Amino acid sequence: MTEGLAVPRDLDLGDRASALEQLKVPPAAHSQMASMVKDVLPEQKAGLLIGSRQGPLLAARMQKMGESDGAKAVGEHLVRLGTDTSWKENSGSALVGRLVDATLHSLTAPPSAPPAPASRVRVCRRRALLVVVLAGDTARLVQRVRRVGVVTETEATGYDCLSSRLVSESELRAFLLDCFESAECQLFVGHEDRVSEELRDVLQDVVFSVFCTYRETSGHFSMALGVSIEGWLADRVGRREFAERFAAHFDAYVLYGDTEPPGLWTVILADGNRLRGAMDEGDNRYMLYAATAPVPGLPDIRVDEGLWQLR
Incomplete structure (x- = not known):
């Protein structure tokens, strides 16, 4: 398009x-x-x-x-x-x-070319992996990733994380546009509870390079993010870099999972320091109980450098 x-x-x-x-x-x-x-x-x-x-x-x-x-x-x-x-x-x-x-x-196409074949998926020729948003019969949002060609070997992926700071939707949108250098029309940002409503007037086959949902949480973290991106954007901004940028930009600490042992997580502080942490979770409440170094504002968390040694 x-x-x-x-x-x-x-x-x-x-x-x-x-x-x-x-x-x-x-x-x-x-x-x-x-x-x-x-x-x-x-x-x-x-x-x-x-x-x-x-x-x-x-x-x-x-x-x-x-x-x-x-x-x-x-x-x-x-x-x-x-x-x-x-x-x-x-x-x-x-x-x-x-x-x-x-x-x-x-x-x-040339004027003499035959009509375009009908298709549910609009292919963006310069993209290898497309995030396709579909509204189901029950108004639930379904995300699918469809491979349509090889421009990058990196798979489309998702960056899920928790933030200690609750960020407004407008702030989040501005950050994502700057972080991924994406056009406004290629970005969707919406609250988990309102996604179907916000997509009601959007064509079913519209493609977003960056698709972000969020919700409020409680405990040591105020916000949960789910950011689905195309592979070429993952090449541009990796998971750790995304968390570091978010933490620095919003002066927050950010938790995400990558290659840690089961039950452990990576925590990025606003100054860029990286910790490993252990967390209890339930009913949308997330509480750190141990980390490899102190977490600003959370003096009761046990410091345990031995978490780095766990495999």
């Missing part, structure tokens, strides 16, 4: 007017492109496509083509939307997704 486009890291597709401005699509040019779409699609379907979340990206692609090949070329590509009737088999959000897919295909 974004290949070949100059997409700002903070692109906000939730605000269409702002997104068009960020993508440098002038109102007059957007109106002209909307008219061209209405010339080849029924009015209702054209409205769904133009008003879709991906609409500004499609407009940016049409503008780029118009600048290089002329408005006539854009029209010649779009005309296939009138003959590609595959979208008629869908309804609701699936219809919008199919219209977006068909339009993207019409703009990126």
Whole structure:
């Protein structure tokens, strides 16, 4: 969807007017492109496509083509939307997704190419591993990782951790954008209890490079994070580096699991020091009872350097 486009890291597709401005699509040019779409699609379907979340990206692609090949070329590509009737088999959000897919295909393939095949998964050509978000029949969120090509040998993964500080969603979003150098449109952040609700208006086949959920906890930790990322991002920022950055940025201590013996965890302090700790947990309450060095603010924790020797 974004290949070949100059997409700002903070692109906000939730605000269409702002997104068009960020993508440098002038109102007059957007109106002209909307008219061209209405010339080849029924009015209702054209409205769904133009008003879709991906609409500004499609407009940016049409503008780029118009600048290089002329408005006539854009029209010649779009005309296939009138003959590609595959979208008629869908309804609701699936219809919008199919219209977006068909339009993207019409703009990126030669005019003589056949219609795009229907697919539940939109492939981002520059990605090896995609995190696909699907809403189930019971409104439960299901995350799946699908391998679609080899660009990096690193598997998609998840960084799960506990933080001593409760961070606001806006702070968390800003940190993740900076940490992974991701575009706004490639990031999802949501509370565990509200994920399905927040994804209600998002197409089922939308791909997020970074998918983060969080919840409040009690005990020595105030927040639990689950961050699913594509393999190429894991190459960029490893698990330990992620915890170190989070701890330093939010002046917190962070616990996560990696290769420790069963029952033990790694704890990163705000100053970057790394400890090994033992913890009791239950009913969303997490309490450290031993660590290889003192943890600031937790004087009652037993210091046991022998935890490093356990295998």
